[in-house]
Amino acid sequence: MAGLGLATVAVATAAAAPPPAAVSCLECHPSHYASDGGCVDCHRGDARASRPALAHHRLLGGAAAAWGLPASPVLVRAVALRDSLGCRRCHVTGGKGERLAIDLDSVVWARTQAELRQALMHPAQAMPDFGLGATVADTLVAVLLRDGDRFGGASRYQVRFRAGSEDSLQAFAKLCGGCHQALTRDGRQGVGTAGPNLSGLLGPFYPAPPDSAWNPERLERWLRNPRAVRAGATMPPVALKPGELDAVLRSLAHPTPAAPAAPER
Ligand code: HEC
Ligand code: HEC
Ligand code: HEC
Ligand code: HEC
Known part of the structure; x- marks a missing residue:
C-alpha cells in the first residue's frame, strides 16, 4: 500500500x-x-x-559547433578564411556581399552539416573549387551559421543575370576565358583554370591587399604587362584592341545594386 x-x-x-x-x-x-x-x-x-x-x-558537430562560442578561435580562423577566399564576391553572408549567388544567410540554417560540407568540398556550377578538406569546411560553416538567419529568413534577393551585352561576353571569353572564370552580371564566363577566379575583381570583396585593390587603371597596367605590377607574375601580357578593355571592365564591374532589392511579389 x-x-x-x-x-x-x-x-x-x-x-x-x-x-x-x-x-x-x-x-x-x-x-x-x-x-x-x-x-x-x-x-x-x-x-x-x-x-x-x-x-x-x-x-552540428566538430568545428561547426563553434558558431555558438563567440570567443572561439575557430571563428577568428573562419573569418580570415572567408575573406581570403573571397566568399562575399559572390554571396551575401552576414548581410554583406555581392548578389551573384545564393543568399547564404537565408539558407545556411536550413541545411544539414553534410549538405554544407558537400557544397564547399565539391562545389557545383560556378562556385570555385578551393580544395577544402572537411575541417576547413566545418570552420567556414561555423561563421556562416553565426552570421546566418537562425530562423530561416526570406532571401533578400533573387540571383538574376543580365540578358544581352554581347560585346562584354565575347571580350571576356576571347581574351581571358581560356585561363580564367568569373561569375558576373552576365552569368558564368570563361572556362580556364590557369588563373584565379575573377568574380567581383573590381568590387570590395575581392581578396586583395587594401593598398593594392584592383581598379580599372591597375587592371589596364596589369594587362599591358603583368610584371610591371607584380614581379614574377606568370600571366602573359594581353594585347587589347580599342574598346576591348571597356568591354572587359563592364563585365567585371562591381555588380551589387545600391539599394536593397524589393521583396519578390
Ligand atoms: C545513445 C547514446 C547517444 C546519445 C543519446 C547522444 N549521442 Fe552523441 N554520440 C554518440 C556516439 C556513440 C558518438 C560517436 C559516434 C558518432 O559520431 O555517431 C556521438 C557523437 C556526437 C558528437 C560528435 C559528432 C561530430 O561529428 O563531431 C556530437 C557533437 C554529439 N554526439 C552530440 C550529441 C547531442 C547534442 C546529443 C543530444 C541531443 C547526443 N549527442 C545524444 C552517442 C550518443
Ligand atoms: C556553446 C556551444 C556548445 C554547447 C552549449 C555544447 N557544445 Fe558540445 N561542442 C561545442 C564545440 C565548439 C565543440 C567542438 C570541440 C570543442 O571546441 O570543444 C563541441 C564538441 C562536442 C562533442 C564532440 C567531442 C569530441 O571530443 O569530439 C560532443 C560529443 C559534444 N560537444 C556534446 C555536447 C553535449 C552533450 C552538450 C550538452 C551538455 C554540449 N556539447 C554543449 C560547442 C558546444
Ligand atoms: C565565383 C562565385 C562564388 C564564390 C567566390 C563562392 N561561391 Fe559559394 N556558390 C556559388 C554558386 C554559383 C553556388 C551555387 C548555388 C546557387 O547560387 O544557387 C554556390 C553555392 C554555395 C553553397 C551552397 C548553398 C546552398 O544552397 O546550399 C554554399 C554553402 C557556399 N556556396 C558557400 C561559399 C563559401 C563559404 C565561399 C567562400 C569560401 C563561397 N561559397 C565562394 C558561387 C560562389
Ligand atoms: C594565358 C592565360 C591567361 C590569360 C589569357 C589571361 N590571364 Fe589573367 N592570369 C593568368 C595567370 C596564370 C594568373 C596568375 C598570375 C600570377 O599571379 O602570377 C593571372 C592573374 C590575373 C589577375 C591577378 C589576380 C589576382 O588575384 O592577383 C588578373 C586581375 C587577371 N589575371 C586578369 C585577366 C584579364 C582581365 C584577362 C583578359 C583580358 C586575363 N587575365 C587573361 C593567366 C591568364
Whole structure:
C-alpha cells in the first residue's frame, strides 16, 4: 500500500518538472560549455530521443559547433578564411556581399552539416573549387551559421543575370576565358583554370591587399604587362584592341545594386 502511494507521488512530480536526465545527450556524453547554453543550442539534435540516429537529428558537430562560442578561435580562423577566399564576391553572408549567388544567410540554417560540407568540398556550377578538406569546411560553416538567419529568413534577393551585352561576353571569353572564370552580371564566363577566379575583381570583396585593390587603371597596367605590377607574375601580357578593355571592365564591374532589392511579389 505504502509503496503504491509513493510511486504515485513520484509520477506526479516527474510530470510537473522533468528531471535533468531528460536531456538524452547526457546519457552518452559528458557535459561541457554549460554556461554558454544547452546541448541542442549549439549542436541541434533532439534531446528527447535516446537512439543516436534520432538524438543526432541535423546534428552540428566538430568545428561547426563553434558558431555558438563567440570567443572561439575557430571563428577568428573562419573569418580570415572567408575573406581570403573571397566568399562575399559572390554571396551575401552576414548581410554583406555581392548578389551573384545564393543568399547564404537565408539558407545556411536550413541545411544539414553534410549538405554544407558537400557544397564547399565539391562545389557545383560556378562556385570555385578551393580544395577544402572537411575541417576547413566545418570552420567556414561555423561563421556562416553565426552570421546566418537562425530562423530561416526570406532571401533578400533573387540571383538574376543580365540578358544581352554581347560585346562584354565575347571580350571576356576571347581574351581571358581560356585561363580564367568569373561569375558576373552576365552569368558564368570563361572556362580556364590557369588563373584565379575573377568574380567581383573590381568590387570590395575581392581578396586583395587594401593598398593594392584592383581598379580599372591597375587592371589596364596589369594587362599591358603583368610584371610591371607584380614581379614574377606568370600571366602573359594581353594585347587589347580599342574598346576591348571597356568591354572587359563592364563585365567585371562591381555588380551589387545600391539599394536593397524589393521583396519578390
Ligand atoms: C545513445 C547514446 C547517444 C546519445 C543519446 C547522444 N549521442 Fe552523441 N554520440 C554518440 C556516439 C556513440 C558518438 C560517436 C559516434 C558518432 O559520431 O555517431 C556521438 C557523437 C556526437 C558528437 C560528435 C559528432 C561530430 O561529428 O563531431 C556530437 C557533437 C554529439 N554526439 C552530440 C550529441 C547531442 C547534442 C546529443 C543530444 C541531443 C547526443 N549527442 C545524444 C552517442 C550518443
Ligand atoms: C556553446 C556551444 C556548445 C554547447 C552549449 C555544447 N557544445 Fe558540445 N561542442 C561545442 C564545440 C565548439 C565543440 C567542438 C570541440 C570543442 O571546441 O570543444 C563541441 C564538441 C562536442 C562533442 C564532440 C567531442 C569530441 O571530443 O569530439 C560532443 C560529443 C559534444 N560537444 C556534446 C555536447 C553535449 C552533450 C552538450 C550538452 C551538455 C554540449 N556539447 C554543449 C560547442 C558546444
Ligand atoms: C565565383 C562565385 C562564388 C564564390 C567566390 C563562392 N561561391 Fe559559394 N556558390 C556559388 C554558386 C554559383 C553556388 C551555387 C548555388 C546557387 O547560387 O544557387 C554556390 C553555392 C554555395 C553553397 C551552397 C548553398 C546552398 O544552397 O546550399 C554554399 C554553402 C557556399 N556556396 C558557400 C561559399 C563559401 C563559404 C565561399 C567562400 C569560401 C563561397 N561559397 C565562394 C558561387 C560562389
Ligand atoms: C594565358 C592565360 C591567361 C590569360 C589569357 C589571361 N590571364 Fe589573367 N592570369 C593568368 C595567370 C596564370 C594568373 C596568375 C598570375 C600570377 O599571379 O602570377 C593571372 C592573374 C590575373 C589577375 C591577378 C589576380 C589576382 O588575384 O592577383 C588578373 C586581375 C587577371 N589575371 C586578369 C585577366 C584579364 C582581365 C584577362 C583578359 C583580358 C586575363 N587575365 C587573361 C593567366 C591568364
